[in-house]
Amino acid sequence: MTVVPASAEPRPDSGGAAVPRHVAIIMDGNGRWAKARGLPRAAGHKAGAEAARKVLRAAGEAGVECLTLYAFSSENWRRPETEINDLKGLLRFYIQSELDALHKEGIRLKIIGDHSAFGPELCKMVDHAVSRTAANTRMTLAIALNYGSRVELVNAARNLAEKVASGDLDPADIDEAKLDEALDTRELPPLDLLIRTSGECRLSNFLLWQAAYAELLFVETLWPDFGGNELRAALAEFAARERRYGGL
Ligand code: FPP
Numbered sequence: 001m002t003v004v005p006a007s008a009e010p011r012p013d014s015g016g017a018a019v020p021r022h023v024a025i026i027m028d029g030n031g032r033w034a035k036a037r038g039l040p041r042a043a044g045h046k047a048g049a050e051a052a053r054k055v056l057r058a059a060g061e062a063g064v065e066c067l068t069l070y071a072f073s074s075e076n077w078r079r080p081e082t083e084i085n086d087l088k089g090l091l092r093f094y095i096q097s098e099l100d101a102l103h104k105e106g107i108r109l110k111i112i113g114d115h116s117a118f119g120p121e122l123c124k125m126v127d128h129a130v131s132r133t134a135a136n137t138r139m140t141l142a143i144a145l146n147y148g149s150r151v152e153l154v155n156a157a158r159n160l161a162e163k164v165a166s167g168d169l170d171p172a173d174i175d176e177a178k179l180d181e182a183l184d185t186r187e188l189p190p191l192d193l194l195i196r197t198s199g200e201c202r203l204s205n206f207l208l209w210q211a212a213y214a215e216l217l218f219v220e221t222l223w224p225d226f227g228g229n230e231l232r233a234a235l236a237e238f239a240a241r242e243r244r245y246g247g248l
Contacts, residue, residue, distance in 0.1 A: 017239035020192030023059060023231075024068035024207055024214075027052065029198030029222030042086040047224035049094050056141055058228035060105065062235055066140040066188050068112070070206050074148030077117075091145070092122055095129050102129075106138030112184035113147025142188055149208040156182035185210055193238045197223045215241050 027048055034044030052069055059067045072087055102109060109129050116123050126145070159182045163169035169178075180186060191210040196202070199220045203211060215238055221230055 017236070019063045019235065020215075020238050021064070021189040022066040022068065022191045023064050023193045023195065023234075024070070024191055024210075025055070026070045026194070026196040026200075026204060026206055027223040027226075028196055028200055030224060032198065033222040033224040041083060042090075044224060045086060045090055049090050051224050051226050052094075053098070054227040055231050056107075058231045060107070060139045061228075062232065064139070064235075066142060068142040068144060068185075068188065068191075068207070070144045070147065070204075072113075072145050072147070073205060074113070074146055074151055075205065077146075088118055088122060091118075091143075092125060095125055099129050099132065102141065103133050103136065106136045107133060108136040108140045109133045110140055110142040110187065111145055112142055112152070113145045114151075115145040117146045140188060142185070144206070147184070148205045149203075150205055152184050153209060179209070183209065193217065193234065195219065195234050197221050197226050213243070213245055215243065 030044035030048040031041045032044075033047060034041050037043075052071075056067055071091065076087070077084065111126060111130060115126050118126070156179055160169060160174055160178060164171055164174075185191075185207070191207055191214040194203075194207065194211050194214045195217045196204075197219055199218065201218045207214075217234055217237060219226070219230070219234070
């Protein structure tokens with residue numbers, strides 16, 4: 001028996017090409033984009049948030065069900081406090097300015113990672129945006145906040161161990177599906193395409209389990225220069241690839 005996620009089906013409006021159900025992006029290169037223009041790093045992040053807006057729109061138009069954006073990793077706390085504050089401010093601004101539009105367009109917001117570390121005020125704002133959009137079904141925007149894949153896997157292991165300890169789970173019943181259900185991504189479709197911008201070729205602790213069968217695409221474009229055309233080119237590259245899931 002093969003266990004292959006039923007993913008990347010041709011969408012009615014895709015001309016028959018396989019459209020990934022779930023695209024995740026490591027949005028890299030904001031700092032270099034700003035530096036090349038003699039601007040502060042914060043200007044690069046602001047332009048990056050604008051790119052996120054464009055890419056979300058293009059992904060929705062192409063029929064992508066879920067877009068996951070790596071906005072803040074659990075390693076980003078190593079950055080200077082001023083930059084961390086800039087990123088928090090940008091997230092606050094993004095949610096304030098985008099929430100109505102997201103909701104009107106039928107987009108459900110999900111968070112992966114532990115956003116409680118951003119403090120009660122921002123945390124409340126994020127929770128409000130998540131609950132307000134929870135019933136939307138057209139598309140999902142998942143934002144990774146204070147996210148790290150290894151911590152996510154450790155938490156999942158602890159969660160399963162607690163169920164075993166309380167007698168609610170037989171260790172013999174632990175399988176891939178059980179682990180999947182214990183991850184932050186449990187309500188998201190299987191990951192089909194993972195893109196990293198700015199020429200870096202690393203996963204940087206992002207969706208390590210989920211990327212097992214995803215197509216990986218590393219592009220030179222710096223994130224603030226990535227827009228609808230670049231996303232459509234990435235989707236075309238995905239459609240041209242042959243996915244075999246270990247088969248022939
Ligand atoms: C990596 O560029 C980017 C980040 C650490 C932050 C990503 C955040 C945004 C694009 C803005 C917020 C987005 C949303 C959806 C609210 P870098 O600073 O590491 O760039 P560098 O490698 O060129 O220095």
